[in-house]
Amino acid sequence: MPRLVVEKGADEGNEFELTGIKMAIGRRSENDIPIRDLGASRIHAEIIKRGKEYVVRDNKSKNGTLLNGNPVDEERLEAGDRITIGGTVLAYYLDEVKSRWVGKKLGGYEIVNFLGKGGMGAVYKGRQISMERFVALKILNEKLVNDKDFIERFLQEAKSAGRLNHPNIIQVIDIDMSDGTYFFSMEYVDGPTVGRILKDKGKLQVDESLEIAASTAEALHFAHKNSLVHRDIKPDNIMINSEGQVKLADLGLARNPDDDMVDLVDGKKIVWGTPSYMSPEQAMGHKIDGRSDLYSLGATWYQMLTGSAPFKGKTGPEIMQQHISSRVPDIQKQNDQVPSAVITMIEKLLRKRAEDRFQTGEELSIAVNEYRRELKAGDNGDKSGNIFTRLMGDWWKKEE
Secondary structure, three states: OOEEEEEEOOOOOOEEEOOOOEEEEEOOOOOOEEOOOOOOOOOOEEEEEEOOEEEEEEOOOOOOEEEOOEEEOEEEOOOOOEEEEOOEEEEEEOHHHHOOOOOOEEOOEEEEEEEEEOOOEEEEEEEEOOOOEEEEEEEEOOOOOOOHHHHHHHHHHHHHHHOOOOOOEOOEEEEEEEOOEEEEEEEOOOOOEHHHHHHHHOOOOHHHHHHHHHHHHHHHHHHHHOOOEOOOOOHHHEEEOOOOOEEEOOHHHOEOOOOOOEEEEOOEEEEOOOHHHOOHHHHOOOOOOHHHHHHHHHHHHHHHHHOOOOOOOOOHHHHHHHHHHOOOOOHHHHOOOOOHHHHHHHHHHOOOOHHHOOOOHHHHHHHHHHHHHHHHHOOOOOOOOOHHHHHHOOHHHHHO
């Protein structure tokens, strides 16, 4: 049965089965899907059934409705989509959509189960038949495959990403098309994303964040040296495997910095990235280089230590405008345990002008690792075990 599950907000944990033709979401208690959120209008949005599909439609609300971080008027829902209304996040689950792929074959792969969804498409756990190993499969959104220019550019850049071989980068294995469906396979990581960890823990310890920041910086330096800009660094694209190794995901969506960063898909201009972590130059649709990724890493590091991204807003453009012109809120006011040296590094990453930031991932990783050595020299505490074990404890075993 299709349903919405409240993942964040005052009603977290509530589930609503979608049984009607038109279901209202908003502050009114009489709504089919009532949410207690001051950022929501009385009847904020609607879920409408059309045949076997569902769409979300904004009801001309004051603060707007986001789907996977992007403002929408009306959009078809797919399994794993996230609807944001004010501070409330509702996840859309639809077993019928998942079963379209789960248990079936796509090219040389068998699809085992659904893992998640992003703006570019859905991610599944699969088994590569020829090698008898598990992989992650990203299947591109069908709306994107109709744009031939986009597909040509995507395939070219994904092949470039596939040639990257670095211990902190999830390896792209193959790019293929089967029956009009474009997909690429990647190394499967048997651990959570940093986003998932933050959802459970709220924020990380300083030493944990340093390890993640340094490893991600090294991965970015390698990608940038090979003329690829990631464009979407965020907690959900950084993973930690069971051996404690940090892995940067979604390099298959990277792009050469000489290319235009704004795509035209179905006649609409699209700036790829996630508003909460977007550099000022990326938010303005300008050409970007590796320093834009470093800004996004700064925003991610900020969230690791405070529990929230630097800027909040009701709509994507509102958040992006703050990245362009607003001062970053003081980290220490949100977490007084963060040392001044760490704050200085994060603030440098989040400078508005690219030339004022760390200029390379290598420069950042050197600074972070020097600080870690200083901490280690003056610390007699027990930091035994890899970062996966320290972060996850018994929680991951329960989830498995």
